[in-house]
Amino acid sequence: MSADRLAVAGLQAFSTLDYPDQLAAVVFLQGCPWRCGYCHNPHLQARGAGAGPRWATLREWLARRLGRLDAVVFSGGEPSLDPALPAALAELRAMGYRIGLHSAGLAPRRFAALLPLIDWVGLDVKAAPSDDALHARITGSPAAARALRASLAALQRSGVSYELRSTVHPEWFSDADLLRLVAELRDAPNHVLQVARRPDGAGCWREPPNFPSSTVLAAARSIRPDLLARTA
Numbered sequence: 534m535s536a537d538r539l540a541v542a543g544l545q546a547f548s549t550l551d552y553p554d555q556l557a558a559v560v561f562l563q564g565c566p567w568r569c570g571y572c573h574n575p576h577l578q579a580r581g582a583g584a585g586p587r588w589a590t591l592r593e594w595l596a597r598r599l600g601r602l603d604a605v606v607f608s609g610g611e612p613s614l615d616p617a618l619p620a621a622l623a624e625l626r627a628m629g630y631r632i633g634l635h636s637a638g639l640a641p642r643r644f645a646a647l648l649p650l651i652d653w654v655g656l657d658v659k660a661a662p663s664d665d666a667l668h669a670r671i672t673g674s675p676a677a678a679r680a681l682r683a684s685l686a687a688l689q690r691s692g693v694s695y696e697l698r699s700t701v702h703p704e705w706f707s708d709a710d711l712l713r714l715v716a717e718l719r720d721a722p723n724h725v726l727q728v729a730r731r732p733d734g735a736g737c738w739r740e741p742p743n744f745p746s747s748t749v750l751a752a753a754r755s756i757r758p759d760l761l762a763r764t765a
Contacts, residue, residue, distance in 0.1 A: 567637065
């Protein structure tokens, strides 16, 4: 499919956080079938053309920014579902950009097919890979854990650099769930816990109190000393 049919929902013109050690633009794509309760971009869940700039406009803009930007990251939504993404990636690689992908790995065959065009992946791991029930509770999809396991295996075989990210909140995670998650991913190159924030009645954002506790975080770091924790 032509890259011009890419369902662009928005653009972050400059980021130092979305691709490690690179200056990047982030392109958000429309559409995701999962319904995670802590989703930061619920307006990107519905399928559609997206309300952002057209790819033809972005292509020209990115060509002018080459040399000031190092990388382009595709996020969402779930970008791997867009059938026009491979063509867009090929265009950017021809320009000389590094390519990053933020994905939950929910479509393993599509995800694996993209990896030869990708330089770095931020993979969203919802729960311990073996925990089908918690994956289903978080995402609303009974097949979520199976999809994650297949995508993670493809990523590990590919040789592509990656980081695993897990959003945690006491509404979904017990202390035991969190420790199981860390233990099952202990051999991955990088794993980050992102503590979800939930809106209060005034529409402000707040972090859950004392989660994870210092005791649980210490236990997690006894399993994986380099474990990072940050606010999502």
